Amino acid sequence: MLQISSELAAPDRIMLMENEVYRLPQTHREIQVLSGTAWITVDKQDIILQSHEKASLPPSKNFAVISALNNMPLILAVWQDKNQLRT
Numbered sequence: 440m441l442q443i444s445s446e447l448a449a450p451d452r453i454m455l456m457e458n459e460v461y462r463l464p465q466t467h468r469e470i471q472v473l474s475g476t477a478w479i480t481v482d483k484q485d486i487i488l489q490s491h492e493k494a495s496l497p498p499s500k501n502f503a504v505i506s507a508l509n510n511m512p513l514i515l516a517v518w519q520d521k522n523q524l525r526t
Contacts, residue, residue, distance in 0.1 A: 449518075450469075450471075450516040450517060450518050451467075451516070451517050451518075451519070452473075452514065452515065452516055453505075453513075453514070453515040453517060454512060454513065454514050454515075455475075455505065455506065455507045455512065455513040455515075456507065456512055456513075457507060457510050457511075457512075459506065459507065460504060460505070460506045461504070461505045461506070462502045462503075462504055462505075463479075463496075463502060463503040463504070463505055463517060464502065464519070465499060465500070465501070465502060466519045466520055467496070467503075467517045467518065467519050467520075468495060468496050468498075468518065468519070468520055469493070469494075469495055469496070469517065469518035470488070470493065470494055470496060470503075470505075470515055470516070470517050470518075471488075471491070471492070471493040471494075471515065471516045471517075472488045472489060472490050472491065472492055472493075472513070472514070472515055473490070473491070473514040473515060473516055474490050474511075474512065474513070474514040475490060475507055475508075475509070475511045475512055475513035475514060476488070476489050476490070476507065476508040476509050476511065476513065477505055477506075477507065477508070477513055477515060478505070478506050478507075478508050479494075479496075479503055479504070479505050480503065480504045481496055481497065481499055481501060481502075481503035481504070482497065482499050482501055487508070
């Protein structure tokens with residue numbers, strides 16, 4: 440289970456419709472699907488998250504790529520590391 444730490448900033452909200460793709464900045468490490476199903480690819484690994492599921496993304500030099508599955512809108516909350524806000 441994801442524990443949102445005090446080292447994370449307030450979440451950003453992202454909404455994706457069918458056929459949209461979002462490149463998540465490398466500074467964002469935590470993600471929760473609020474509605475829909477997310478297909479996340481980072482470092483050649485695919486992660487599928489259903490509504491209300493959470494995950495911590497691994498540190499990476501690459502961006503995570505997110506898209507909506509099942510022809511449904513996808514609503515996400517993503518958290519950025521507060522330490523990254525200062526740089």
